[in-house]
Amino acid sequence: MDEDKGYEFGASRASQLLHRMYEAGYSGRLWEDVAQVYAGWDTDSSPTIQTRTSLPRISSQYRDAKHLRPLLWAGRIRTTRTRREAWACFLSHELSGEPAHPDIYLAMFEKLYHAEAERSNRTEFSSDAENTHEEDTTHMLPGDMKEAVPDPLSTLHYVYLSEPVPGYRGLLGRMQMAHVKPKRRLLAFLLETCPEFDTGLGLLDMARDIQHGRVGRMLDGIHDQYTSGNSIPGFLFKAIIDFLCRFGSIDQSSFYKVDFLPPEQHVRQLRSNRQYCVEYAYMLLKYYRPIYRPAWACMIKVLASQKGHKHVLSLARYKLICSIVEDMEEIDLDVDDEIFRLVCIATMYAAQAVERGSASFDDTRHVLSTASSRLRTLFNGLVGASADVQSPTDDQTANVISPHIPGPAELHAYVRGLGILRDYEGLYSFTTWFTKHYAEVTARAEAQRSGRHLLFKTLVALRLAVDGGGFERGNDHTSGAPEDIALLIKTQIESVEQWGGWPAKEYVDMYAKGHLKSAPPVVGGR
Template identity: 25%
Template sequence: MNLFMDVISLESCSRLLEGILSESGELALQPSPAKGIPPVALRALDSSSGLPNSRPVNIPNKSHANCRPFSRCATSSTASPEIDSQARQPHEHTTKGVLLCDWWRRLRQHSQLSQCYLPSNPSEQPAAALGDDRCPKRCLRKAVNGIEDTRQPQKLEYASSSPLTPTEYLLNALRNVGHKQDNVEFQDSGVRRSKKVLEEPIPPSIMRKQRPSRRCLQTILAEYIQFVEPFIVGANEPGVGINNDAESVLDNELGKVFCDEHLEYLEARRYSVADVVAWAWVLKSNTTYEAVLRILALEEGSGTVAQGVPPFIPLFLLRKQRRLEAKAFRLLLTYSLHLISGRSPPTLRHFASEGPDGIVYHAPLPENAKTSIDPNMCVSFTESLLHHGRQVWPQAQFDIARAFAVYLTCPENEHNAAKNDRFKAENANKFLKLLSLPSNASPFASASIQQQAQFELLKAMAWQRPVLPVTRQGYRGIIAVQLSHKKTLDERQSAELKAPSWPPWKEEKLGIDAERGTEGMKSRAMQVINQMKHAGYSHSSWENVAAVLAGWDTDNSPTIQTRGMVHRTETACLPDHASGEPDYPAIWIARIRATRTVREAWACFLSYQDLNLPPRRGVYTAMAEKLIYRGKAIKSDFVHVSLALPGDGPEVFSEPSSSRDVIYVDAEPPTLDEFLKQMLSQGIRPSGRLLALLLRSAPTLGRGLDYLSCSDLSNCQIKALCTVRSEQAENDASDRKILNGIPDSIFSAFIEFLCKFSGLDTYLARSDIDMADTFPVIMGARKMTQTTTLFAYAQGAGIEDKLDCPKILSHTIQLVRSRESRYPQPWIYLLSGLNKYRISVRHRMMSRGLQLVLAWHEVVEVVGWMNKRGIELGLHGFQVLCRSFIKAVSAAVNHPDDTERALEFVDAAVRHGHLVHCHHASRKSEDLVQNGLRVLKGHFDQLVLLDPRILQSAGITPDHKNTLGPQVTVPSMPSVPTPAVLHAFVRALGAAEDSDGLLSLLRWMGQSAPTLKECAEEFLGGTKMMRRTVVAMRVFIERPGGRNMLGRSSVEHFTDDGREPVFPDPNLQEAYEIIEATPFLGPWPSDQEAWEYIHWEEG
């Protein structure tokens, strides 16, 4: 009983931390799960045909010329069904699933591209193959059993009752008590796919049978959470208490969980029951961010916990989610780096010092320090940190690698020296490979960071005695990073000397070129490949693929050095031994990519076909990408305004002007649609990267839906994407689950595709267009008269009938909000879609000024939704926010009447609860500008500064002390703004005439110049864009708003001695001094630069 009373009192241990962190974790942003909505009634099926009631409407398509031989392509437009508004729900609990899938399969068959599909398996029927192979099996079970039985598979799993791993056991315990922290989706694929980790509660008797075979802290904690804490929580609730029976059960459970054996185990590791209660308090936090703050708070009050927080707690937080919030990962990163490098764990007070190189922690590295965690856990920490670093903070990869390099250099027990060296060599090479994986945001811009991180590991490996060898795996990681780098100066000069003919041998264009050596002809990636060969590793097909992208084919003829990623799906099946076979599909994919023009790529593709090799999806995808980018180049008349050379990006260049340089092919390159028909006739459907690219480049809504119909998405997935429901409500649970299963890249491309065609210009002749159709966020969506599909919109565009006005934008918002994912890209595309004219032509009810002001408030509202879900806005989203604000300010200045009318709509939307994140909405234009500045500055601070609430929560003030010994640092900025983002922010501040804000930003740019310079140099036009940003800074500080500058000198200054200008405006004088004192920003922009910028902005 005493133990029971001790645990009861310890459950409120958060009160011991009063002043540092509240029990509710107020500092954390708690995401709100999507609200569930009732399912929508289905359409009735025609009794004779099984198809929905439909009317034939031709989908606009162009006739296509013949391509290379293929069969069974549609030649005429066909009818597509439309959903009847008076439909009833047929057999909802018996055949709904199978009927729906069959309906969508039939609809997809009407696509001209789908009719070209011939399955690769001759015994397979084309109609049955289209989408059915990936349709969930529950649709078939519903037809037989009435409803899906989700309990039967779990009962089978219970019957096994095999022991779980400690991590699986802890995860099940948390789910059993109903705890849902953020969106738990374990980063470890083995745990995530384990059938033993169930979402439904597990009976206690089964739970105990699945206890891990070995005793560990995770097991004790899991059993406390599962069997003890529910009674404690109930006893602490006001007016509830605990009765005698419950007390007896609780006492019994306490005896089992904290038995003598477990107490001895805890004591041997210098832990106690109080520590277990504290760990449960951490893991039961509402968000990961709150959980990390609680860990730091426990370390702050270490007097109550003798040994501190065990490392498996932060490791569990790192591994339990595939994508963390940036602020949560920042804290976990710094905490973990201390553990890896052998320093004492940080507390909240350690975050008080932030220097120009990042947050610095003043914990000195002890002499002969060793990591405080075992080697396997150190590797797990590093692997998880690298995973999340690629997702949310690419700059942190260097610091993670440096921490692991410190571990490599720590002295070890000489008794197991050989074993330790093997362990270190194996994992060092493993991390060289992991450091080559592309980052989620700006993968190419992160290549330099990954290179520095790899160099840090290589130096630590070379420092070891004996030197740790670089294995084939490590070399491949280094080669992959070099392939993703931009060309060096020598490599660019070599690329400019390539002949326009094929193969592109060096061509001497000037006399001095004859004296030029071989500099740049062998790219850095090629040099590493050669070094790998000299180290004794023979070339395999993987190295051959890399060599083709690095500029040299397998026959030692030159190709185009191509910057890109070595896709794992294309090289996964390549053998590691020297095969001597040049015909692996991945090699042909590389050859097609390493070309400049469509004819060069087409010649490679025809060579692949001439070898009678089996058709492969990757080869067709590479060729289709070339055709897509050719279409974009034709639209721009092959005008490449950037400094890009062939191979710098996906751009396709024009054919040589001289006919003798044009490569000969026996068949002209096809159009994109012709090629897709050929691909489908070979049994290959668009998927993955190609499907995303097709959706983004679709010229019409109908054509994009045609691409979707012939893709490898299941019928259920297309149904979830394309059903526009009659009631404005989020999709039901089944549709949400289907949406969650769609790959991020495809879902993002689909959202971008919908936003592209969300305008209503073609529907202006209709009488039922109103504000709710154009601005669904502010006005609240208007209820539709019928449930329909996007296919009906594609058919009825511009035709007056009884269809409702297309609600593509409303549907897009509904899809994004229904999907339970923290992947930010769909939200960014939605913001871009909102930040444009809904009606671009003159309209009597919706002027352009009114649209811009309303669009700004909708963008702010959607950003509020993102914050509530814990989704980071990011640099791209912030850039969209700045552009939307600039347009709104311009409307407020130039169209005050329209702005006043728009603000009336906004005020009404706030009162009706449609806008809940525009807290300071007002009917005054001045308030619009000031509130907008507050929003922009707040988000910019979140992007580049440490969250100040961490320090405020503990009442800590910055205290910069002299450091002792080596330091642990992390990057100074969560995100490094690109020159384009800074330029957008400067223009936004300038449009609002915020001179103080501009000057404050300039001071920060001066302090952060080294980091900004390194970021700008990763872009071909980065230096030029940064210069434009500095010129804009001068223009807007000197003349607020950038107006009234034409017709007079843009500079008014006096000089004392003819050398240093003296400005009468102190702000302008300070700006001049900062720019002149910072080499990266200087010199001070000239009058000519200012005039050119003004003309550029007005143009």
């Protein structure tokens, strides 16, 4: 039924633009071939899956052909539906006789790593009117997601393969047999996804010569004038930190005084001591101070995590996170949404440890005297509140910088952090900003999956905090916000009609017991 359909039937806007260029007399080269593959059509006029991507800064001159040929094959692998189709493209490249390249292996590793999407049960050609108003948030098309599509139900639609699709380790062994050294993006991806610690160390050892040997010196624990953190690409430095933190563990209360070990002792500790892996990642950040923010986020994430750890470590982890944030401030590196959310979570765990009485007197005084002001300062810097103090006049509107709107998860964590610290003035200040930018906040929440539900949880958490309910002890109403502040906060929330007003008591009870997530109402439901 599709044999009569030609290019015009499924041409994307990007593909149409390329054809307008050709019609105007522009002679396309390899770069345009790569763009055309992602736009929906291969060089042999066979269709591909339209896929969004960011093409590298490589020109279409003949001198860059050796860089563009691997990118063309990588594009063919990425613009497939199933892993079988991707593997068929990979095997076609091997049969072409062209040399193996890291970019081609990276495209295939991506297909193997990301899980297969679940098969949709939606009827493709349904005329059921009852389903027209249901929000289908799980149905996505190939090219809109990183996950591979399951193989067709009928084997008649299978693409022929001369050998079965390998696993992660099988493809890694094939790469080693082809004498392809992992570097740059491929090395970063493999470090972030490798299933075993020894495998990651082997990858670093294979790539010890790249970046003029700096990766090898960092692996061996050698840090001198020949090694610089900023001389290694930020994404690769982040991948090394992520690898160390992912396989490391934190058993001791603090490692403020750790320092680089001699190379021989470093190699032995790196392979046998998982606590040292996290310590070494911490030392790398403190020593090199990269300007790539995600590298810092990896360290903060492992410190903020509470899985499998005692609550007594919460205070030590919190102080380490504060120290890391101060290091970022010294190099003029602002926090982003993710780091702000992690700091809020770490603050909440530290405050819970104080409430349980498991903190020392000095730690208790430190948390109660500095935690709230730190969160407020970080939030104001994140949203640009200092530049949003006064409402602009009509003639100044064009020069006003729009505030940054954090996601609903960040706002929810901020409310929880201020709530457990009993900072009711901070909650009132947040509510003033919250309602002033309600349109932007709502649009930001509706732009992501489960955003409406998280926004509603933020409102419920706000009422729980104002009522004096504890997040650990259920509905403890022994203390709460002063009556005037509570009334002001409630009035501000009720002024936003599309949020449905002040959340009902039943939702507060559900939230305090952890049951709200099992019965999520829409935003505004009371």
